[in-house]
Amino acid sequence: MEIQLSRDVIESPFVNEVLGEAKSLVNNCYQCRKCAAGCPVAYEMDYTPAEIMHAVRLGQKDLVLGSKTIWICAACKTCSTRCPQDVEIVKIMDAARRVALREGIKPKVPEAAAFYRSALFTVKNFGRLYEIGLIGRLKLATRDFFKDIGLGLTMFRKGKLSLLPSGWRRGFRVRTILNRIKNEEGAI
């Protein structure tokens, strides 16, 4: 793919949005690929973290927002910790994921998104992450009803899954906070 690197690209709304939100520079990146070398899940990504950084710099919006990488990242923060150029790789990736959501781009790793959605759903309802609710919701979302059934039963037997969520009142407080953010920013 031929890329015309011009001011329009470097200062495109996409690049500004991602870097502004991440409060990070990306032009310091000198492509040493240390971030890629230390990433524990790079083997499952379509582009390494170093490639994503380069693509952000080049304004490659579709590539970045449609990548598996922004969803496969486990947020272990190894990359940003080790980057010799202080590029905030994880924050840039987080910002890119939010831009993708705002633009309605379908997550390339749908089960990861389904997990996060289910988690937020239980927090909105109970104020806290409630594990059985999360699992139920996740199964509805992924339609994979039998995954880990045996494991779940063992956990239940060992008293690791509680049936009743604690603190219904907290859900109300969380919803109040989220609604205020929504009113101010238009979407959460």
Next chain:
Amino acid sequence: MRYHYYPGCSLHGTAKEYDDSLRSVCKALGVELAEVEGWICCGTSSRISMSPTVGAALPLENLMLVEQAGGGDVLVPCPACLNRFKSVQHDLEEDSALKEKLERTLGRAYEGRVEARHPLDVLVDLVGSDEMRPKLVRSLNGLRVASYYGCVLVRPPETMGYDDYEYPMVMDRLVRTLGGEPIDWSYKTECCGANFALTRTDIVRKLSCDIMVNARDEGAEIICTCCQMCQANLDTRKREIEQEFGVELDLPIVYYSQLIGLAVGLDPGTLGFERHFVDPRPVLREKGIL
């Protein structure tokens, strides 16, 4: 000694034995834990949010609750929650506009009179102190322990306050104090697959396998962890890992709080060992600890 205590969601659920053993150990050492009234999710659930504000507002709400209850140190046993708290505090110090915005959203001012700390940091000093020495009535008898810290307790180092973030030693020192033998190994701060526990279990199996194989090869008899996600990922997937990768791993995964509980002479029956998938009791018995 009195601390605020923010258990976090999993310690009220799947990681109940972490909560129980931590509370019993604190009691035995004369540390009072006051659970934060009305605490909510720390904000890690915001990974799907379109707004960067959500992931900052939720942890700040909790810090405000601590401040309202008098402020000071709050112990946070889940490294992911701790990381959220410390990150938002770090961001607020650098960004006064963000602080104002969040205070408006939450309807309260925040003075910053709160420090979030991991119980490990508090307990290691306490257990190592001269006055507590007489309380250590049971030795770990040279049990070879791999201290496993995971990702976000130590990263990013400028936020979490760790100098030795590639090779932390705080848990190793604790193990030594308790009479165990900390082993040298390479996966101390590697990722277990964390959030993929329920979805991309293939990733969890691979990462957890690498971690456990290295610990075993370096001679560990047990892995000690300070994170309930690490504990769950390593412990619950063991059998699947053995089948998939053709390895044999008989490594129990325990919490530092359980090891301290043994050392201070608590009844092992109250420390929740039976709740683990790989039962730690046989190796503890073999070493003459039980």
